[in-house]
Each structure stands twice: as structure tokens, then as C-alpha cells.
Amino acid sequence: MGFSQIAVNSFLGAAAEAREPLPQTGVKMSGTGADILAETLRAAGVDYIFGTSATGMSPFFDSLTINNDMQFISSIAESQATSMAHGYELVTGKTAVLFVPGVAIPSAMNNLYNAWKDRSSIAVLSDGSSSNFAGRNGFQQMDDWLDPMTQFTKWQWQVNNERQISEMLRRTIKLAETPPGGPVYLRFPGFLLSKPNIKQTIYPQSRFKIPMELYPKPELIEATARALLEAKKPLLCVGHEVTRARANQDVLELAELLGIRMAQGYSVFGDIPFRHPLFSGFYGLGVPRGLSNTDVFLNLGAPMPDPTIFTAPVxxxxxxxxxxxxxxxxxxxxxxxxxxxxxxxxxxxAIKDSVQALATEGQIK
Structure with missing residues (x-):
């Protein structure tokens, strides 16, 4: 993932200096496009920006020096910077910010594919060549810089209107972090970052955060609880959505409540403890023990078993x-x-509570 253990510990243990919270009504400011960009990132609580450098990004580097509370972590190659942003998101659960030269986006795409498959929240930013003479197949030109990113991003946009710099960056972060997460790409033409005297209101990112406490239908939960109670050989398949929701302990408690076998689904995380007595193996790049006897299969946040991940069907x-x-x-x-x-x-x-409410004394382990 591009991190040493020392770096991981540093990220997790370092306490960023307290920032003055923005008022809910926002703060009006005037500056270059890069200043607006930097202040919007700051208002989103960003501590680290991963990337590489290029001439067109110089205004942004200047803007970072205004306040010394965000660190730019530079790599020698865009693919490496992408992996570091991906790793940061996996370790911390926070949306990562990646800023690379526009012409290097194809290089970043190599590892952006991995982040997309892992549903990692990454705000991917880049500068871009001037659009004054577009369509001439000139230096660092191609017909469409956004289209190649459609396969690996939730959304792509080029900011041509200076009045929308902060707005579109807020949207990029919001879309990247809203589950299911994923990379989002925002491109800035070369002239925009250096353009002076742009007026904008900087709002706290929290004003644009979507609460994602999504509760299941009670009748489906009761049906699931009854199915588990009636099953002879149920199996839980556990995936990355459980870890991202911090529901790992809840899954263990459900499994232990009825003595249900657990299989690790295809996931970037270890979503259940592999040495737990109820662990029955990997359901992806392998086959869990006792699969053929399974009469109820409960998949919690994992891809369904499929030949593309080298395993047997349910x-x-x-x-x-x-x-x-x-x-x-x-x-x-x-x-x-x-x-x-x-x-x-x-x-x-909800399943655990329903099982406890419906179970007889003899059904609880």
C-alpha cells in the first residue's frame, strides 16, 4: 500500500494542530484559484495530500505555505502516490486526497483501479493544460481527459467556472466519502489555479455530509432471524462493508450467539479473526470447510462467490x-x-436483536 509501519503509526498517532472551526454560514475569501482549493481542503479537515509535482501545480504549492497545517507527501511516480493515498484511506477510513499533474492521470489509473475495486474514498485532483487552443493535438492535449476515468471513478468533472472551484471540490469529497465509497476525479484547467482575485465562500465540509445510518426493513430482519434459528448448517460470509461500518464485533456476537460458522469473503480487509473457533475458511481464492452442507447462506457486505474469484458456488x-x-x-x-x-x-x-427476541433458551449457545 505504499506505507512502512512507521509511517502508518505516524498517521494514526499524530495529532494535528487544532484548526479554528469555520462558522456554519461559511467564510468569504478572495485569492487565487489555488488558494480557494487549499482553503476548501482545509475546511474539510484534510491533513495530508499525496501526489507528485509539475509546473502547473506551482500555485497550489504556494497556497499550502499560507497555513502550515496540511502536508504534501510527494512521490517520484503517480502510481506510487495513488497507492499511498489508497493505503491511507484503508488505514484511517478517511477520504484521501491525491493531486497529480493532469498529463500523468493515465499513470495514476494503474493503481486507481485497485482503489476502485476496494471502494476506497479518494478525491483525485489534477491540473490541466490550457484550453485556449483545444482540439489541435498539441502538447499534453487529448480530446477528452475525463472519459478514460469513467471506469474507475464515481464521478468526473472539469472546473471551467472560477465561481465553482469550492463548490465542485466539496462535491468531489462528498461523493468520494459517501458509501459505497470510491475515487472521484476533479480537473482544473491550467489558467484557473493561478488566476487571482477569485471571491468564494468557504463552508465547513460537514454542511455537505450525508448521514448514512440506513436501517433495514423489520420484516426482512425477522425473516432472516427465523431462517438462522431454523437452519441446521448456516454460514456467514463476511466482507469489507462490515469493516468499513465498524461492525466486526457485532458479527462475532451474532455468530457466537448461535454458533454459526463464518467465512472470510473476498475483501481487502481481514473482516473476521482467522483463529476464531467458528472460522471455516476463505470464500474467495478458496472454499470454506463444510460448504456443501450449508442450508442458509447469509452474505454480509461481501461480493457473492463467483468463478472470477476462484471459488465454488453457494x-x-x-x-x-x-x-x-x-x-x-x-x-x-x-x-x-x-x-x-x-x-x-x-x-x-438488528438481526442479533431479533434472534435474541425469537430464540428459545435451547437455541442460544
């Missing part, structure tokens, strides 16, 4: 229950008996 006799916050991944390939589109922590907590 037994056809098993009742399939699929819970994801990324709802468009539910019921794509398997006939699904119970489909739950909700947050993982809310879902697991």
Missing part, C-alpha cells in the same frame, strides 16, 4: 440472504430469498 439447496449497502450488487447472479439493502452495522445489530 449450494443450490441453500437459502440465500444477501445484505449490502451497495444495493446494485444484490441478486445479480444468484436467486435470492431475502435481499437487504441497508448499512451493515444497522443490519447485523
Amino acid at each position: 449450494p443450490s439447496k441453500a437459502k440465500v440472504i444477501h445484505a449490502r449497502i451497495e444495493y446494485d450488487e444484490i441478486a445479480n447472479t444468484y436467486p435470492t430469498d431475502i435481499a437487504i439493502a441497508a448499512g451493515m452495522k444497522e443490519t447485523v445489530t
Whole structure:
């Protein structure tokens, strides 16, 4: 991921100097486009910016010196900078900021693919060549710099209107961090960062944050609880959405409540302890023990088992229950008996409470 253990500990342990909180009504300011960009990042609580350097980014480097509370962590290659931003997001759970030269975006895309697959929240920023003579196949020109990024980003935009610098950067951060997360790309033409006397209101990013406590339907939770209580050989498949929701302990408590086997789904994280007595193996790049006997399969925040991740399918006799916050991944390939589109922590907590309410004394382990 581009980090040494020392660097990881530094990120987790360092306490950033307290910043004066912005009023909810925002603060009006005037400066270069780069000044507006830097102050918007500061208002979003950004501590680190990963990237490389180029002539077109010089105004931004100047803006960083106005206040010394954000650190630019430079790499010798854009692919490495992308991996560091990806690793930072995985370690901290915070949206990472990546700033690279516009012409180097194809290089950044190599590892941006990994961040996209891991649903890592990264605000990807770049400068861009002047658009005064676009369409001439000139130096650092191509017809469309945004289109190549559509495969690996949730949204892409080029800011041509100076009045929208802060607005579009706030949107980029909001979209990147809203679950399911992912990279978002924002491009600034070369003239915009250095343009002086731009007036803008800088708002705290918290004014644009979307609460994501998404509760499941009670009738689906009760049906899931009854299915688990009636099952002879249930299996939990646990994925990255559980870790991102900080619901790992809740999953363990649910499994231990009924003695349910747990399998690690295909994930960038270790979402369950591999030495736990109920751990039955990996369901992705492997096959969990006792799979063929499974009669209820509860997938919590993981991709469904598929030949593309080198594993066996869910037994056809098993009742399939699929819970994801990324709802468009539910019921794509398997006939699904119970489909739950909700947050993982809310879902697991609700299932656990329902099981406790419905179970007889002999069913609780």
C-alpha cells in the first residue's frame, strides 16, 4: 500500500494542530484559484495530500505555505502516490486526497483501479493544460481527459467556472466519502489555479455530509432471524462493508450467539479473526470447510462467490440472504430469498436483536 509501519503509526498517532472551526454560514475569501482549493481542503479537515509535482501545480504549492497545517507527501511516480493515498484511506477510513499533474492521470489509473475495486474514498485532483487552443493535438492535449476515468471513478468533472472551484471540490469529497465509497476525479484547467482575485465562500465540509445510518426493513430482519434459528448448517460470509461500518464485533456476537460458522469473503480487509473457533475458511481464492452442507447462506457486505474469484458456488439447496449497502450488487447472479439493502452495522445489530427476541433458551449457545 505504499506505507512502512512507521509511517502508518505516524498517521494514526499524530495529532494535528487544532484548526479554528469555520462558522456554519461559511467564510468569504478572495485569492487565487489555488488558494480557494487549499482553503476548501482545509475546511474539510484534510491533513495530508499525496501526489507528485509539475509546473502547473506551482500555485497550489504556494497556497499550502499560507497555513502550515496540511502536508504534501510527494512521490517520484503517480502510481506510487495513488497507492499511498489508497493505503491511507484503508488505514484511517478517511477520504484521501491525491493531486497529480493532469498529463500523468493515465499513470495514476494503474493503481486507481485497485482503489476502485476496494471502494476506497479518494478525491483525485489534477491540473490541466490550457484550453485556449483545444482540439489541435498539441502538447499534453487529448480530446477528452475525463472519459478514460469513467471506469474507475464515481464521478468526473472539469472546473471551467472560477465561481465553482469550492463548490465542485466539496462535491468531489462528498461523493468520494459517501458509501459505497470510491475515487472521484476533479480537473482544473491550467489558467484557473493561478488566476487571482477569485471571491468564494468557504463552508465547513460537514454542511455537505450525508448521514448514512440506513436501517433495514423489520420484516426482512425477522425473516432472516427465523431462517438462522431454523437452519441446521448456516454460514456467514463476511466482507469489507462490515469493516468499513465498524461492525466486526457485532458479527462475532451474532455468530457466537448461535454458533454459526463464518467465512472470510473476498475483501481487502481481514473482516473476521482467522483463529476464531467458528472460522471455516476463505470464500474467495478458496472454499470454506463444510460448504456443501450449508442450508442458509447469509452474505454480509461481501461480493457473492463467483468463478472470477476462484471459488465454488453457494449450494443450490441453500437459502440465500444477501445484505449490502451497495444495493446494485444484490441478486445479480444468484436467486435470492431475502435481499437487504441497508448499512451493515444497522443490519447485523438488528438481526442479533431479533434472534435474541425469537430464540428459545435451547437455541442460544
